[in-house]
Amino acid sequence: MTQIKIRNLTFKYPDSKSLVLDNINLDIKASSWTAIIGHNGSGKSTLARLIDGLLMPTSGLIEVDGMKVDENTLGIIHQQIGFVFQNPENQFVGATVADDVAFGLENRQISRLEMEDRINSALAMVGMTKYKNVEPINLSGGQKQRVALAGVLALMPKVIILDEATSMLDPRARQEILTLLKKLKKEYNLSIISITHDLNEIELADKIVVINDAKIAKQGSPAEILGDKELLLKIGVGIPASQQLQSLLVERGVTIPQKYLSLEELKNWLSQQLQ
Amino acid sequence: MNNKIVFGSYVPVKSILHRLDPRIKLIMCIVYVILIFFVNDWLTALWLLAALFLAIKLSNVALKQYWQGIKPLFLIILITVAFQILFSSGGKMYWHWGIMAITQDGLINSLIILYRFIIIITASTVLTATTQTFQIADALAWLMKPLKVVKVPVNQITLMLSIALRFVPTIMDETTKIMKAQRARGINFNSGNILTRIQHLVPILIPLFVNSFKRAEELATAMEARGYDPNAPRTHYRQLTWHTYDIWAALGLGIVIIGLLWIRIIF
Numbered sequence: 001m002t003q004i005k006i007r008n009l010t011f012k013y014p015d016s017k018s019l020v021l022d023n024i025n026l027d028i029k030a031s032s033w034t035a036i037i038g039h040n041g042s043g044k045s046t047l048a049r050l051i052d053g054l055l056m057p058t059s060g061l062i063e064v065d066g067m068k069v070d071e072n073t074l075g076i077i078h079q080q081i082g083f084v085f086q087n088p089e090n091q092f093v094g095a096t097v098a099d100d101v102a103f104g105l106e107n108r109q110i111s112r113l114e115m116e117d118r119i120n121s122a123l124a125m126v127g128m129t130k131y132k133n134v135e136p137i138n139l140s141g142g143q144k145q146r147v148a149l150a151g152v153l154a155l156m157p158k159v160i161i162l163d164e165a166t167s168m169l170d171p172r173a174r175q176e177i178l179t180l181l182k183k184l185k186k187e188y189n190l191s192i193i194s195i196t197h198d199l200n201e202i203e204l205a206d207k208i209v210v211i212n213d214a215k216i217a218k219q220g221s222p223a224e225i226l227g228d229k230e231l232l233l234k235i236g237v238g239i240p241a242s243q244q245l246q247s248l249l250v251e252r253g254v255t256i257p258q259k260y261l262s263l264e265e266l267k268n269w270l271s272q273q274l275q
Numbered sequence: 276m277n278n279k280i281v282f283g284s285y286v287p288v289k290s291i292l293h294r295l296d297p298r299i300k301l302i303m304c305i306v307y308v309i310l311i312f313f314v315n316d317w318l319t320a321l322w323l324l325a326a327l328f329l330a331i332k333l334s335n336v337a338l339k340q341y342w343q344g345i346k347p348l349f350l351i352i353l354i355t356v357a358f359q360i361l362f363s364s365g366g367k368m369y370w371h372w373g374i375m376a377i378t379q380d381g382l383i384n385s386l387i388i389l390y391r392f393i394i395i396i397t398a399s400t401v402l403t404a405t406t407q408t409f410q411i412a413d414a415l416a417w418l419m420k421p422l423k424v425v426k427v428p429v430n431q432i433t434l435m436l437s438i439a440l441r442f443v444p445t446i447m448d449e450t451t452k453i454m455k456a457q458r459a460r461g462i463n464f465n466s467g468n469i470l471t472r473i474q475h476l477v478p479i480l481i482p483l484f485v486n487s488f489k490r491a492e493e494l495a496t497a498m499e500a501r502g503y504d505p506n507a508p509r510t511h512y513r514q515l516t517w518h519t520y521d522i523w524a525a526l527g528l529g530i531v532i533i534g535l536l537w538i539r540i541i542f
Contacts, residue, residue: 052500075502083500090490091497095409095441102512107502109510119512137444151501 003159003191004028004051009060011046020046022214024060028207030158033185033192035205038235042211044195048161051193053077065158079108082152084165088144092136097128100136101151108155122154126180142173149177153184162194166201178204199240202226203262210235227260242266284344285407290335292405296521297414303528304402310535311391311398318538320390326531327398334405344400345393352392359385412437413513431505438494446487453482 009024020043028034036044049055051062053069062069069077085091094100101119110118123129126146136144145165152160162181166174178201185192194201202208208225210217212235218225226232226240229247233239242263246256261269292300307326314320331338359381366379403411416433423429454464457478464475 049496054496054500075504078500078502081500083497085493085497085500087493089445090493093438093441093494093498093501095407095412095437099409099512103498103503104501106509106512107504107507109508111510112512112514115510115512135444136441137448155502 001030002027003030003032003065004193005061005063006051007061009047009050009057009062011043011050011055011058011060019214021050021211024216026209026216026219028191028193031185031189031191032207033194033205035202035208036193036195036211037197037202037208037237038211038217042235043214044211045163047211048083048163048193048195052081052083052161054083079155080158082155082157082160084145084148084152084160084162086164086167088141088148088168089136091148092144094136096133096135097123097139097147097150098132100147101154104151104155118154119150122150125153125184126150140173142169142176145169145173145177146180149180153188157190159191159193162192162196164195164197166196166198174198175200197237199237202237203240222262223260284403286334286336286340286404288335290333290405291520292330292334292401294520295405295524296515296517297406297410298417298515299521299524299528300402300406301411301414301418303524304398306528306532307398308395310532311394313535313539314387314390315539316542318542319535322534322538323394323531327394327401330398330401334401336401336404341397341400341404344404345396348396352389352396355392356385356389359388408440408443409437409513412440413515417515428505430509442490445490446483449486450479450483453479 004027006024006026006028009021009026010019011021012019024047036047038044046055050057051064051069053074056070064077064080067073067076092100093103098119101122102115105115105118119132120129123132126149128143128146128150131139131143131147136147139147148165149160160181166177169177181192182204184190194205196202203222203226205222207219208222209219210225210231217235218228218231226243229239229243240263242261242265245266246261249256257269307323310323314323331341360377361375361381363381363384364376364378365381366383368376368378370377406414412433415436416429419427419429419432458464462475462478464472467475
């Protein structure tokens with residue numbers, strides 16, 4: 001089932017001539033994980049903001065669950081789509097963890113009684129129950145991003161957009177957040193759209209969309225996209241470790257299956273060969 | 276964080292005052308500050324001082340720590356008092372030079388000002404040492420509620436206030452970072468006369484302002500994404516409830532007021 005439908009979407013800032021996004025057509029399936037990758041300034045963040053109605057398209061159509069994104073539906077759209085931004089500090093509104101999670105609920109006019117339950121369960125989902133009354137100054141970047149995620153989850157959205165949400169975290173915190181997201185996606189049937197440069201995050205996706213120069217350069221499964229070394233180098237995300245290993249083995253005259261293998265698959269293949 | 280308290284920072288210990296409702300604490304502090312201006316002789320001055328000492332005792336924060344907090348402000352107090360001594364006239368004159376003179380009235384006035392300064396600063400430090408900033412914001416929001424009748428956007432003001440308070444430590448951190456960055460580029464903040472020192476503030480303030488605006492914009496987008504609409508009604512997660520000990524505190528305040536009035540009328 002198509003959850004987000006984008007047709008002929010074009011966007012430019014009012015005072016600029018060049019298009020940020022040029023005639024984008026894209027379908028995103030329900031409970032799927034989509035990675036949007038591309039250069040800095042390729043328009044991928046703009047696309048995410050357009051989907052959430054934080055910006056309005058110059059022309060074209062965006063539908064979320066069959067509902068057109070425009071000024072009248074913004075309230076519902078914001079409820080269905082949770083957005084986690086890049087900088088952990090600049091999206092923390094509350095004076096304490098619980099207050100921050102409550103912020104979105106207060107906006108939805110949830111009663112005080114229900115709020116408490118929802119805050120507790122959202123904090124439990126991200127493993128931050130212990131920190132309920134802690135102030136943001138005493139949290140690490142990874143913990144703040146968890147709280148941001150809890151704030152989003154408390155509103156029970158269907159889609160979560162991560163706009164380089166792990167890029168300011170250290171590798172360990174990044175891995176923890178990704179593992180958490182994988183688990184949450186499965187448990188709550190969420191759709192995830194992640195905008196990222198991180199190869200580990202890209203590999204989690206069911207579908208990868210490459211945006212280059214305001215257009216969709218290519219879209220497809222991870223195997224299709226991650227196998228395309230030229231494209232990956234061109235957009236600057238680098239080549240996955242498994243691909244590097246594959247080409248090094250080929251250089252040394254080892255015959256390897258022609259298709260894309262993830263690190264795990266390559267490991268299994270190699271150990272089979274060695275037996 | 277080090278143990279030294281700065282003027283206006285919260286001291287996380289347990290005490291009767293910490294447990295009190297922030298609203299009653301705020302009201303007590305405001306009323307107390309107003310009462311200070313009714314002081315006209317030794318007896319009333321001592322009466323209010325005794326009340327303050329009781330509050331300090333109940334706050335479970337050592338007197339020494341309060342002194343640590345007030346110390347940085349002491350220079351300003353001393354300058355004000357010195358001006359008051361030298362430039363006010365009236366009563367018996369002890370010494371004069373040009374327009375400066377030390378007179379009896381000047382001395383009495385400066386003594387009163389010294390007293391008011393120290394008492395007011397200490398009283399507000401008692402409030403901030405025992406109440407977290409967001410609680411004070413909540414209490415202010417409650418106090419401002421009646422202003423809704425005259426169309427004052429109380430909810431927006433409260434949210435602004437609490438966000439501003441929430442970002443104080445963040446901006447402090449940022450200031451330290453920028454200072455380090457500018458030091459790495461060769462600025463020496465500890466040398467030169469007062470004019471060069473002020474000039475050296477410019478390369479701190481400009482990046483600080485630019486970054487704050489960027490932060491504000493990102494925060495606004497994040498708030499919008501979470502469904503914030505400044506004109507829509509909102510529910511409130513944090514709720515204040517009155518307890519019996521708040522009534523005792525109000526009673527205590529009543530005793531202080533009546534005591535002051537009684538001393539003024541009788542003596």
